[in-house]
Amino acid sequence: MPSRTGSRPGADEPVGAATAAGATEADDPEAEFLAVLGQRVRTMRAVRAMSRKMLSQTSGLSERYIAQLEGGQGNVSIILLRRVALAMGVRLEDLLAAVESPPDWPVLRDLLQKANADQIAEAKRVLSGAAAGGEGPAQRVALIGLRGAGKSTLGRILAERMGWTFVELNREIERENGLSVAEIFAIYGQETYRRLEQGALRRLAERPGPMVLATGGGIVAEPVTFDLLLSSFFTVWLKARPEEHIHRVREQAAKGLAPTRMPDSDNALREIRGILVSREPLYARARAVIDTADRTVAETAGELTGLVESHLGTGHRRGA
Numbered sequence: 001m002p003s004r005t006g007s008r009p010g011a012d013e014p015v016g017a018a019t020a021a022g023a024t025e026a027d028d029p030e031a032e033f034l035a036v037l038g039q040r041v042r043t044m045r046a047v048r049a050m051s052r053k054m055l056s057q058t059s060g061l062s063e064r065y066i067a068q069l070e071g072g073q074g075n076v077s078i079i080l081l082r083r084v085a086l087a088m089g090v091r092l093e094d095l096l097a098a099v100e101s102p103p104d105w106p107v108l109r110d111l112l113q114k115a116n117a118d119q120i121a122e123a124k125r126v127l128s129g130a131a132a133g134g135e136g137p138a139q140r141v142a143l144i145g146l147r148g149a150g151k152s153t154l155g156r157i158l159a160e161r162m163g164w165t166f167v168e169l170n171r172e173i174e175r176e177n178g179l180s181v182a183e184i185f186a187i188y189g190q191e192t193y194r195r196l197e198q199g200a201l202r203r204l205a206e207r208p209g210p211m212v213l214a215t216g217g218g219i220v221a222e223p224v225t226f227d228l229l230l231s232s233f234f235t236v237w238l239k240a241r242p243e244e245h246i247h248r249v250r251e252q253a254a255k256g257l258a259p260t261r262m263p264d265s266d267n268a269l270r271e272i273r274g275i276l277v278s279r280e281p282l283y284a285r286a287r288a289v290i291d292t293a294d295r296t297v298a299e300t301a302g303e304l305t306g307l308v309e310s311h312l313g314t315g316h317r318r319g320a
Helices: 017-021 029-047 052-059 063-070 078-088 092-096 105-114 117-128 151-162 169-177 181-188 190-206 223-232 242-254 266-283 297-312
Strands: 140-144 165-168 211-214 234-239 288-291
Touching: 029 063, 029 078, 029 092, 052 063, 052 078, 063 078, 078 092, 140 151, 140 223, 151 165, 151 211, 151 297, 165 169, 169 181, 169 190, 181 190, 190 223, 234 297, 242 266, 288 297
Parallel strands: 140 211, 140 234, 165 211, 234 288
Antiparallel strands: none
8 A cells, every 4th residue: 555645634624635636527526516616716715806825814724725625626624614705705605506606696685685575575476487466376276294194185085076187296297207206216316306396396387277286295395396386376284293194104005005115113203203393384384274183084175175165265166
């Protein structure tokens, strides 16, 4: 094994700088990310007329570290990168952005931070190309909630009672792409699935006619997709306790109605609780909430139907 010469890298030096330097951007997406990051640091430093020495003194980091950072070398520490950003007076997210922001983005961001709720809603309407003054088609209902909430079961019942079309978003994604959701995740990953989910939802939002839509439990994970759902559909959160979610999914699996079986362990319950806690503030953005705990399907379906009819107004005729 070749001997190592020179001093041991300091705590503020990127890890693995030598190996990263030998990687080509075309072959290694991580090397490409580091190269873009380094270029952004160089550009922002130059715009602020800061030398490496000045940035080193302001951030408390070595000039060698800054040179390696700007050269796209090493596995960058987020804490040290934050110190670089603070020293230059820029936002950390601007250094880490997936794509280059347009020149006016800093101005828009500052204006949005100072805007009130009505101004933000108007900005979203303009940027999305939505029609003025609307909250989406009146005869459109979307059901959200964790897996096992009853979205498909209750959605079908509601659609039948109202004389509307029932659509499951995941089945629509599968139909459009010729692959199951599980296959999409396995082959292309979650990022691609979320992109396909947004595209399918956008096309459904533009489809004419009344509709009941059952969504995937994780649709709230992508802000743009979820906002599109909220603005295009009367959205109802079907809420239940974690224990009920697990019990229902196990029942579905036993009947062959669920693609995967829920593990019989305390870990599964803890995982469901954690997911529910993290998603509850997002689910709570729905226009209405129905608690399905300790209730039969018939009872919940009756409340859901009444809720939708109340939303549509007394003049609505079923199937109209």
